Amino acid sequence: MTHEPVPTQQPAPGAMPGQQPAPKKRKLALVLISSAVVLVIIAVAAVVAVTQFSGQQRKENLQTLKEGHLTALVDTRGKLQPAANAYLAAYKKARNAPASQEEAEKNSAKERDEFQQAAKDARAALATVKAAHTSGDDGIGIAVAQLEESYQGFVDHMEGLVESYPQFEGLFREDGAGCNGLFVGSKAATLRERQTLLGQAAAPCREAVGQLKQSKNVAYVEFARTLDNRIAQLESNAEITAKSEENYNEFVKIKDQMTRKVDEATARNASEQEFLKIADELKVLNTRIRNNRSEFDFAAKRYLSGVRDMPDLVEEVFSKKIAAEIKSYDSVIPLRVQILKDAVDVELVE
């Protein structure tokens, strides 16, 4: 139907050239109209083709997103943790060689570069996924944004783990932050000396701990916060016990004085009133001794448990905190990936 008018009209202008001026004009109009019709048809066909094509293109893009880009994303993520572990092991080995922090960093540079490459690949894979779908508020866009947040969190976590590791590892090393100096042990003859030694070790240690608080890795940050508080408690308890010990020595002196006082009063047959007064003084002294003792016990117990728990605290950074973080990402990210795949499927259903 549509094509009929076109061929029937086209010979018309040619069949009657210059016969009459008026029909010639009309024929011109007819030609224009029919060309317009042809143009409209072509345009519609083009629109239809473009729609079809872009629909096809979109479908292919989604297919690539789902099968290509997402698979690559999962793969690059899988490489991150082994690369991080390789670096941690290499660094630790180098440090134990023994070597200084700088040397150890140099000797583990290969592993560190490999990790950084893995992290870069991971971020690139994420960027590819993001670029594959630009509209943000449809089902796919939301799933992409959710995946991005979790994935980014994971890469940040791993990067922080690697970047701050020398700092973390050096905390309890003598040529590092020297936090091991907190374990004064039998090095001190008196509790005051212990408090002084502890204070000396605590200053550089807490400074390093403060730096670790700036890490990108939450597990390190939380650990640093706890360690900082524990050291502060150690310092405060060391001060209390040192003070108590000094008080105690004072009490011994006062006790001797009191003994002499009683002896002397007995010798000169002092009045009952005087004895009562001495008894009252002794009672006050006793209360002070008891309180001093109670404070000492409390602080000493806390000091000891603080020292005893510290290795566990360090140990748990990897055995518990980082393990828990990674476990969390390990359950979240595969779900996010699956949700994105399903969101793509929703669009691909025919």
Next chain:
Amino acid sequence: MGEQTLDTAAETGRSKSRRTIIIAAVVAAVVLAGGLGTWFALSRPAGVQRADVVRMDKERAILDNSMNLYDPLFNQFSLRYSSVMTEKAGQQEKDQVLNRDGERLKRETRTNLDRLDRMGSSPAVQEQEIGEAYNRFKEQYSAVIAYNDQLVVNTSNINESIGGPCAPLHSTLNVGAESYSEDYVKGADACLAAIGTAKDGTDAETTELLTAVEGVIRGQRDKQQEVLDAKDDLERLAKRTLAGVAMLDINDALSAAQTKYEGAAKEKYNQLVTNANDSNKALESALKKRTDQFDAAAKDGE
């Protein structure tokens, strides 16, 4: 224009009919082109299609998977929050946890509710069986979402009270110290005030926990107040001994309250999850039944 008018006047019958044909052809072409375009643009017949059903089933799977995200995300939030609280990290760090991890959970909830609504806009829900299954699904999943939403509030409020001002009462005060009673009363008052505030917005189970803890702390506080109010040393000693003995029970009382709370919360959540799983299965099978019907019809049609 004027010339055209002249042409019209001089028109013959033959060219008149020819013009009609042309006009008809033009109209026909335009109509056809428009129709073609519309057909391509919409290119879907009316009524529920197999694609609608399949699509809805995918959306169902997305929601079902999304529910599994609450657990790890919530744990992360809860661990970070309690670390910030126990280590007294400061307002800035606390805000960071609340804004990052707490907000993430809230966003999760908004997204899931949107997804539930979007499922409801599927033409497939017009069919009675699917529609009913969807309504149950929506109801149960909304309940799970609401529970997780509430969990954030509960956790925050517990952290701000029991994990906040109440925490040092039974961990850092020296029972042997002279000032113990005074310290305890002071600490307990701060703790009780925090519990009072914390009850705002918590669910029944959490409120019960907070009330139980409140009762225990208030009892201890009053005993220590009696020590402070004692008229002489001997009375003070007696009261202090009594208060000290009563303190022995406090751990049992507190852990009993906690155990009860955990049990109740677990039971509640398990029930919600069971219901949600049932509704999920029902919707899944309703959708599967419908796709099977489509497939069977397509086979017959061949």
